Amino acid sequence: MNKPIRAVSIFCLLLFLALALNATYLQYYHANALNDRVGNGRVATATFSRDRGAIMVGRTAIAESVKSKDQYKVQRTYPQPFMYAPVTGWYTFGNETGLERTQNSYLSGEDDSLFVNRLVDLVNGNATKGANVLTTIDPAAQQAAFDGLRALGADVQGAVVAIEPSTGKVLAMVSLPTYNPNRLADHNFKKASAYATQLSKLKSQPLLNRAVQTTLAPGSTFKVVTASAAVQTGRYNANTLVPAGPTYTLPQSHSVVHNDVISGCSSPKIPLIQAMEFSCNTAFAPLAVAVGASAMHRQAEGFGFNQQYFDDLPAQATSRYPAGLDPPNTALSGFGQGSVTASPLQMAMVTAGIANDGVVMKPYLVNSLQSPTSFETLKSTNPEQLAQATSSSTASEVTKMMVATVQSGTATPAAIPGIQVAGKTGTAQSGLKNPDGSEVPPYAWFVGFAPAQSPKVAVCVMLQHVDQPTDEIHGGTLGGPIAKSVMEAVLNPHG
Numbered sequence: 001m002n003k004p005i006r007a008v009s010i011f012c013l014l015l016f017l018a019l020a021l022n023a024t025y026l027q028y029y030h031a032n033a034l035n036d037r038v039g040n041g042r043v044a045t046a047t048f049s050r051d052r053g054a055i056m057v058g059r060t061a062i063a064e065s066v067k068s069k070d071q072y073k074v075q076r077t078y079p080q081p082f083m084y085a086p087v088t089g090w091y092t093f094g095n096e097t098g099l100e101r102t103q104n105s106y107l108s109g110e111d112d113s114l115f116v117n118r119l120v121d122l123v124n125g126n127a128t129k130g131a132n133v134l135t136t137i138d139p140a141a142q143q144a145a146f147d148g149l150r151a152l153g154a155d156v157q158g159a160v161v162a163i164e165p166s167t168g169k170v171l172a173m174v175s176l177p178t179y180n181p182n183r184l185a186d187h188n189f190k191k192a193s194a195y196a197t198q199l200s201k202l203k204s205q206p207l208l209n210r211a212v213q214t215t216l217a218p219g220s221t222f223k224v225v226t227a228s229a230a231v232q233t234g235r236y237n238a239n240t241l242v243p244a245g246p247t248y249t250l251p252q253s254h255s256v257v258h259n260d261v262i263s264g265c266s267s268p269k270i271p272l273i274q275a276m277e278f279s280c281n282t283a284f285a286p287l288a289v290a291v292g293a294s295a296m297h298r299q300a301e302g303f304g305f306n307q308q309y310f311d312d313l314p315a316q317a318t319s320r321y322p323a324g325l326d327p328p329n330t331a332l333s334g335f336g337q338g339s340v341t342a343s344p345l346q347m348a349m350v351t352a353g354i355a356n357d358g359v360v361m362k363p364y365l366v367n368s369l370q371s372p373t374s375f376e377t378l379k380s381t382n383p384e385q386l387a388q389a390t391s392s393s394t395a396s397e398v399t400k401m402m403v404a405t406v407q408s409g410t411a412t413p414a415a416i417p418g419i420q421v422a423g424k425t426g427t428a429q430s431g432l433k434n435p436d437g438s439e440v441p442p443y444a445w446f447v448g449f450a451p452a453q454s455p456k457v458a459v460c461v462m463l464q465h466v467d468q469p470t471d472e473i474h475g476g477t478l479g480g481p482i483a484k485s486v487m488e489a490v491l492n493p494h495g
Helices: 003-029 031-036 042-047 083-087 099-100 111-122 139-150 189-200 219-231 270-277 281-291 293-302 327-334 344-355 392-408 476-490
Strands: 056-058 060-067 072-078 134-136 155-164 170-176 241-243 247-249 257-258 267-271 358-361 364-370 377-380 387-389 422-428 441-451 457-465
Touching: 031 134, 042 155, 056 083, 056 358, 060 083, 083 099, 083 139, 083 170, 111 219, 134 155, 134 267, 139 155, 139 170, 155 344, 155 476, 219 281, 219 293, 219 344, 219 392, 219 441, 219 476, 241 270, 241 281, 241 476, 247 281, 257 281, 267 270, 270 281, 281 293, 344 358, 344 392, 344 422, 344 441, 344 457, 392 422, 441 476, 457 476
Parallel strands: 056 134
Antiparallel strands: 056 060, 060 072, 134 364, 155 170, 155 457, 241 267, 247 257, 358 387, 364 377, 422 441, 441 457
8 A cells, every 4th residue: 555545544544533432422421411401402302392290189180291282292281270389380491490390300200210111111112201299288288278368369478388297298388379380381482481571570479489488577476486495494384474564675775565465465474374375575575585595596496497408399498596696686586576587388397396296397298209100109208307396395385375375365266166276376567668658567477286185287377468457467367267277178188
């Protein structure tokens, strides 16, 4: 072979070798990176066309894929959109929220646990199917929470969370105002984008899941935490006399604290159970100071404050109880004002912790994952203890106070005939101003559990805005009936 031909042959060989190396690199080493590229339209289209698994409540799908007649082959639909939107979120081209996001690898069929299913589908020439996500939601409780909030008017902003105290299962999670995820999952992306823009501009923030993404002053529902901290010191019980009276001046300050309920709080000293029963701010403010900022902070963190603990939905807001509060702010924290903020999920956990003998369980929304064809359980969530917030005896003492609050105090609207209910009301000042200079109406809260001696459900109701006169916004009158209906739905599911 002469020299020019040999040179050309070697050059061609090198070209083939470079081509083989590049193909190997692209198809093996760099394949995942290429698949994950935002601009990879082919992969995105294929993923979007995949038959995603269903999100289930009991035997009912609240998110599922159905055949479509366009290029994407399947359409994601939400049969009960408004009630379950905060739970499911939505799935669209390159974007997921809610369970659609956190469980995406299972729903899309891409998780490693579904490798065998993908292999079988490949051999049989079938399209890959995703796993089903079975939630912990109790449909009767969810319906009761949704109906209860809606009954307060079209402009209501609020949330309801119900938990099974012994496990941490989320039995209900509702947030209003809500939205229609079907319109956000529409294959007409121009229409879907316009709807998303419309929702994002509303002051009521319907895309916000207020159950886990909103933190506000919890008001007097936080007295459950204060009472727990006090009893846990060993110096207090339900019958211990504590300072009260019509007013209380904050330490190192000229600011004066008043009571919403006058009749039960006017004596200079009253039993702690009476202070809880009539929600006496003038008792719980000095009680928090007497317990001390460190003990209050420690007790709040025992219930989950200042922590992230909910994995099943994205963007959990952290409930706050700051460390090192000075005496005035410690006093304000005693009745859920000042620097304290909490989400409805957090206050439901406080209530569930008291119901569960002082043990706080980690909340979860995903009960199990189910294979797409054989419907076998791939994975189940096991209940997990988050903290021992109080001793069993402390929880029992606080329960006694909460039962009295429902029987003859501010929480009587939550009473259920024949069942002993424990509860606590809260009405928290927002501390905000409207554009016209007037004060933003207070927030109304209610927490409770039932039956008091063998709890099956703990509930928190939070009302951020209700179109009612300010003097008619109270946690007991507005939140109590909702909590009652949710508890009844769990305890008596067949009516």
